[in-house]
Structure formats: structure tokens, C-alpha cells
Amino acid sequence: MKFTVPIGPQHPALKEPISLRMTLEGEVIRDADIRLGYNHRGLEKLAEEKTWLQNIYVTERICGICSHSHATCYTQGVEKLMEIEPPKRGIYLRFLVAELERVHSHLLWLGVAGHEAGFDTFFMYTWRDREVVMDILEMVSGNRVHYAINTLGGVRRDIDDLQKKKILDSLDFLRRRSEFYFKIGANEPSFVARIAGVGRLSKEDALALCAVGPTARASDISQDVRKDDPYGMYAEVPFEVATATSCDVLGRVVVRVKELMQSYNIIEFLLKNLPDGPVAVRAPRRAKPNEVVSRYEAPRGENIHYIKSNGTDKPERLKVRAPTLANYPATVVMLRNGFIADIPLIFAAIDPCICCAERAVVLVDGRSGEEKIVLMSELRKQAHERWKKAPLKKDAVWPF
Amino acid sequence: MNDTEIIEKAKALLGDKVLEVSNPALRRIFMKVDSKDLLKAVQVLKDDLGFAYVATISGLDGGEDFEIIYHFANAFSQLNLRTQVPKTNPHVESICAVIPGAILYERELQDMFGLVVDHIPDSRRLVLPDDWPAGNYPLRKDWKYERPPEKIPGEKS
Amino acid sequence: MAILKPLLYIFVYPGVIFLFVYSTFCEWFDRKVYARLQNRMGPTHTGRWGILQPVADFIKLLAKEDIVPERADKTLFTLLPVVGIAAVSTAMMLLPVWHYNVANSSPNSFSGDIIVLLYILTLPTLVFFLAAWSSTSFFSTIGGARVLTMLFGYEVPLFLAVLSPAIMAGSWRLAEIAAFYQHKPLLLLPNIIGFVVSVICLQAKLERTPFDIPHAETEIVGGTFTEYSGKKLALFRLMTDVEMVAGSGLIAAVFLGGFPGGVILGFVNFVVKTLLIIFLLTLIRALTSRIRIDQVISFSWKYLAPLAVLQLLITIVLKGFVR
Secondary structure (H helix, E strand, C coil): CEEEEEECCCCCCCCCCCEEEEEEECCEEEEEEEECCECCCCHHHHHCCCCHHHHHHHHHCCCCCCHHHHHHHHHHHHHHHHCCCCCHHHHHHHHHHHHHHHHHHHHHHHHHHHHHCCCHHHHHHHHHHHHHHHHHHHHHHCCCCCCCCEECCEECCCCCHHHHHHHHHHHHHHHHHHHHHHHHHHHCHHHHHHHCCCCCCCHHHHHHCCCCHHHHHHCCCCCCHHHHCCCCCHHHCCCCCCCCCCCCHHHHHHHHHHHHHHHHHHHHHHHHCCCCCCCECCCCCCCCCEEEEEEEEECCEEEEEEEEECCCCCEEEEEEECHHHHHHHHHHHHHCCCEHHHHHHHHHHCCCCCCCECCEEEEECCCCCCEEEEEHHHHHHHHHHHHHHCCCHHHCCCCC | CCHHHHHHHHHHHHHHHEEEEEEEECCEEEEEECHHHHHHHHHHHHHHHCCCEEEEEEEEECCCEEEEEEEEECCCCEEEEEEEEECCCCEEECCCCCCHHHHHHHHHHHHHHCCEEECCCCCCCCCCCCCCCCCCCCCCCCCCCCCCCCCCCCCCC | CCCHHHHHHHHCCCCHHHHHHHHHHHHHHHHHHHHHHCCCCCCCCCCHHHCCHHHHHHHHHHHCCCCCCCCCCHHHHHHHHHHHHHHHHHHHHCCCCCCCCCCCCECCECCCHHHHHHHHHHHHHHHHHHHHHHHCCHHHHHHHHHHHHHHHHHHHHHHHHHHHHHHHHCCCCHHHHHHHHHHCHHHHHHHHHHHHHHHHHHHHHCCCCCCCHHHCHHHHCCHHHCCCCHHHHHHHHHHHHHHHHHHHHHHHHHHCCCCCCHHHHHHHHHHHHHHHHHHHHHHHHHHCCCCCHHHHHHHHHHHHHHHHHHHHHHHHHHHHHHC
16 A cells, blocks of 8 residues: 655654655655755845845854855855955964854764664763864854854954863864764664664665765765865865765764864864964955855855855856765655665764745545645635634634 | 866867857856857866856846856866847747756746746646746846735735 | 552553553653753753653653544544553553562463563554554554554464473463562573563654654655644654553563562662663664665564574573473
């Protein structure tokens, strides 16, 4: 017996709205379809009406977890358009925050993976230790989520020696904890039983479907923008690209924990080699007509911004591609022939960050069992009719 | 394989199909082909130059025509394949036959610019709501959003 | 006096009042230990150390809107929580707490009551399954199928493990089994495998991590209870708590030597021993992640069932030496 189960747009496993429609045969998924658009904010259109500087803060709000990624990707693109070179200290600080953000994002993801697998203790512990990174970020930038540290031509805040020392001290603690989590994630029998061999994505599929980030790296594709196309100061920083050959959720956990270790090393390198000097240069208000493609390795994969200027103080076009969108086609392949129990894990394993759009509500008719997708306008109409028919509240004044 | 080698090889393989090519920065190549040669060019890029990964597809409203930019990347470089279609007849061939991972970007292109992607495997809307009025394409330059006047139920007029 | 004693037994201790108070306490204990193991505070607000939190939750749920799905079988849907709570409360009555006499059998302690108790403890599973099917939601249906699938996994090892001490004691009566082990406490040691197996099976029976598959919230929303709300959900939650107390009471009676010492000392015995078992259950819950339904079945039949059979063999061989 085949039947379709809607997972989302509202579902306990999904923290953001997206609709996965699963065609099931018993406990086995035969097909999956992803519908997007519950969260579309028309940001690319909005960006065309804002100035170069305002757009930093617009792009920062694309995502709550990798806010720095989008802002940095945009900023380094615009700096190329304006032909300005940020000072070295500014670059170092910018990517210090970037690596701290990667640490916080990966720790967050580890916790979410534990929660989706029903391992709440793991979730509580990783999130407790994530607070250490959040505190560092707050100390460096003044904010916990939207750091707002980027500006055109550098960064907005400097750090002093005391802060530097505090970050280095916290790194020791984080390293120890991450090693512990690696031990648990790769050894706890019930957890490994849940994630090993689940959500297989072969190397060929990952290549054909253009998977990015840890999803691709867990399928043994050594793809990392920081290595392939070094931006900022990554050409001078020693680090390795973490890959895994197991092509499953376990591989994605391993890749992320390995990346955590690499990030700690990068942070240590950046702090120990922090050059002196100013943190920012003045940026012009306008950019010459030109176009630029800016790439950035966000915690979830490659961010790419295409920016075109037309000589004014506003962009002609800003195209944003978030890494999660690139991983959706691969997710459908991963879900096929899996179990229902694996849906949250597989879906969480791409670390979804939903920021794209469409509005629909699925209603199931109580009597006939007929399922239909109702448009928002239709739903509003129904609600309006119902409101009209409601006898008592009809004459009430809104708000009550 | 560096940028000049890639450009040389692409020119050799595609011949006069390459309309213009530039290399404004390290690891950034911009190349232009005619829209009818697009599929062939993508095939060559994928098979012979290793550009199997399409990062995204950007659309651009250039007044008279639409410009479509396919952003490819491999381990050595980043290549942007540009093509143009007239606004009066906005048809472009789907590249999903060569690179299946491009499907979502092509659907987004259809939504946002009103381009028609021929032979696309799945032409449903991606980001716009299902009750979005037909003929409205948000990222076209002449499209302006008009917010409907807000009506509060029970409000005194 | 002859009437007063059974009335006290049914209504005060270990009857309805004690049962409900103690089961909410056990839920608090479970939640608090679980929270401390996770580096959290757990309930703190209601009552001293949050001890009244489960009661507050219960009252809050009673006050919530009660929704019955239109397509659901309404009678069944409404009746099931009551049937469930009746079944687990009856199970509690059969534990040898104080009102029994080893020499004579009585309605709450008779030869074969261990079988009846095990049977009654199976009823909640069927109630869960019927509740899931009668609510006709996708998620409930999947949850219901999972409840039954899991039943085939843990039920046989549980029966085998719990019955082997009974074979050793040579009785099918809980009071006699407990008395036998109170007389020869050293014989409890060979039953250690059976104890471990039955604690794991009880965990599966109570549908707690790693066996919370039928209502895994990240997979199938509320699973069995997706459509339940208000009073009915409150009753189901209470039922799970009572089942936890009754199940750990059964294991304590069989494996830990029962609850000797009359009313007062027996009461202390009961509380300490059941809390010990609940603590073990909480430990398992905190230290594992949820496994898949196919893994539950293979785990039960690959490890639990052979271990239970091994326990049975040990018991039979030992019995030859003891007598």
C-alpha cells in the first residue's frame, strides 16, 4: 500500500518551514518531493533598492546561523567592485569571526543531529559548550547572532590582547570537548546504529547533483572553496580539507567534527599571527560598472554571490545562492529507499537553512480523507466566510 | 590547469562558438556563447574541462534582452558562461540533461524572470506562491511591487 | 475490620490514592534525574524542587480543549484512555505489598498471579495500538503499526526473563516467589541476566528512549498520541506513569526479593526498590539514542531472547543443585 505523508511545513523535526512529501510503502520511502517557498522574502529585489552599505545588513539577515557568511561573501565582492583592499588586520579579524561562526554552527548541528536521533543528552551537552563560542562572538563583535562586524573596507571593531588571551583559553576547552564528542559520535552504539549507512549519496550522484559543503565532502569529494579558490588570507593559513569516504550520515558527522578541529587550528593561527595596523579603510559610495562573482565557504557549503554594479550607489543585481538550495536535489536521492525514521536525520544532515519561498497549506478533509493543497488566498477567503457565518462574534469590534 | 590553459582549451574545443572571453581576476573566467550553442558548450565544459558543478544560474534583466549566467566551478577555477535571449522570445534550453543538479536554479529562473526553459524535467513553481498572478515576474526591472491597501476587519471607515 | 482492610488496600495503599501520588512522584524523579544527567535543572518551579510539576502538568492538561477527530471512532477513542488506566491500576493491585498471606490465597494474591500481571501489563500496548488506529491520522497509523511491531520484539524475552525466577522458586505466585528469595537471598545472584533483560524490556514496554519509536516526535510528530489532547492525553500520560510504577514493582518483587516487613517497612522497601529500577530506566534513557524499528526487532531476537533463554537454562540447572 502506497500512501503520501506530508512532512512539514510545520513538523517537530523541522525548525523552519519546508514541505517534504513522502511517498511511503510501509516504513520505506519510495519517493520524495520538496516544496519550497514558505519563507521567501524577495531579498534580491530588495537589495536593488538599497545602497551598497545598507545591503551588508540585508545580506546578514539571509540566515540566522551563518549570518556572517552571507555578509562576508557580499562584502568581499563589493570591495572588489570598488577596487579597495582592506588592511590585513581587518581581514584577519573578519575571518576570525568567520571561523568562530563555523565552530558555533557545527556544534549547533551536532546537537541537532543528536536531537533528531532521539539522543537528547548529546544535544544538551553540545549546546551547553556552544555557549562558550557564543560568548566569544559576543565579546568580539558585541552580538550573539547578527555580528554586524563587516563593513566595506574592513571590520568595525578591533580586539585587544586580553580578548585574544581569553579566546585562546576557551579554545583549549573547546578542543577537549570536541574530541569527547567525536568519541561519542563515532562510538556510542545506539547512535552509530542510527547514522551509519543511512542516507547514502554516492560520489557520482553527489557530483551530478552539485552537492556542496560537508554533504559533498562526506561523499569523498575534496571540495572546499577555502582550498580551491582561496579568498581573504586562506592562502597563507595551513589547514586540511576534511573528507570521509563512508557517504552516509556518519560520514557527515565525522566531516563536521574534523572541520571543528581544523577551525580551532585556524583560529589559533589567526590570533597568533594577528598583524598590527588599522582594521578598515574608507570605502567610496559608488562602484564603477562591473560585475563580480564572490565565493565563500560557509559552514553548510559554498555561498556564491553574483554582484553587478552600474555606476550608482546601488547594485544593479545581487544574486544570492545559499548552500542549502544546492543540496536539495541530493537530499531527494538520499531519502529514496530509506526508512521513515531516517527522514529527520537525512534532512538534518545537510544542515538545512531554509531561506527560499512559496505559500501553501495542506488540508485533509475529515470525512473523505481527500487531501488538497489550499492556497493562502483561498484559506483567507474560507476564514472570512466562516467569520461571517459565526453568529455571536459577528458584531464584535476587532480587536476585541 | 590555470586560467589561460582553460581559456585556450575552451577556445580550441568550441571554436567560433565562443563569442567573447575575458579573465578579469585570478580564477574568474567570463565566457559568452549564443543561446543555441548553450547545451553544446555546457557539454564540452563538463566532459573536457571538468566543470561538472554548476553553482547557480543568475538571470539579469538587460533592458532589451535577458542575460543568463551559468556559474560553473571546479577545483582549479571558476567559469561564468553567459548567454543572451531576447525579451520578446525568452526561450532557453534546459541544461538538466547534462547537469541534473541545475533543476532548482532553472525553476527559479522561470519564476523570477518569466523565461521559458525548454525541456525542463519539472516545470512547477519553485519560490512563488501558487496563487501568484500570472505574468508577474518580480526580478524584471519594470516590475514594481504595489502593496494592497491594508484593511482591518471592523475598522471604522 | 475485615472489610476495612480490602477497602484500604484498594483506595489508599497501594490503591488509587497512593498509586496516583506515587506515580506523579516517579515522573518527577525520572524527569529530575534525566535533567541532571543532561546538565539541566529540570522542574524547579512548582512546589519544593519542582516536585509538584507532574501534578501541575496533569491539571493543566485537564483544563485544555478536548478535540476528537471527525473521522475517528469516537467511542473507542474516548474509552481507550480509561481502559488503559484501569488495566495498569489493576496490575498494581496484584503486587504483593502488604494485604496478603503466603499460606492462603486471596483475590489479590493467588497462584498464577504473575501470569495475570504480565498479561495485564500487555494491555496498555494494545490500548496504544487501538488508540492509534482509531484516531486515523497518518502519523498515528504509522505509530500504531510500530507499537505492534515492537510488541513482538520485547514481549517474549520479558516473559522468559520474568518467569525464570518463578521456576527457581517453584511457584507461580508473586508472594511465594518473593518469600522464597527473602528466605534465600543468595539465589537472587544467578538471576542477574534475567534482571538486566527484564529492565531493558520494561524500557521498551514503556516506550522510552531508545525504544520511543511509536511516538518519535522528530519522525512522526506525536505518533500514537498525535490526535489526543486535553483530558485524554492527561490520562494517557498518567497511565504511562502508573505502568512504570507497576512494571518496576513487578521486577522488584521478582528479582529484588519483594517488599517484606509489614506495612511500614514494606512501604519503604517498595519505594526504595522501585526508585532504584526507575533510576536504571532513566539512565538508559539518558545514555542512548533512539534506534530504528527494525533494529529493535533484531536486537530483541539476537540478544535479549537468547540471554533470556540462557537465564532459563541457568535456573533449571541450578534448581537441580538447590533441591
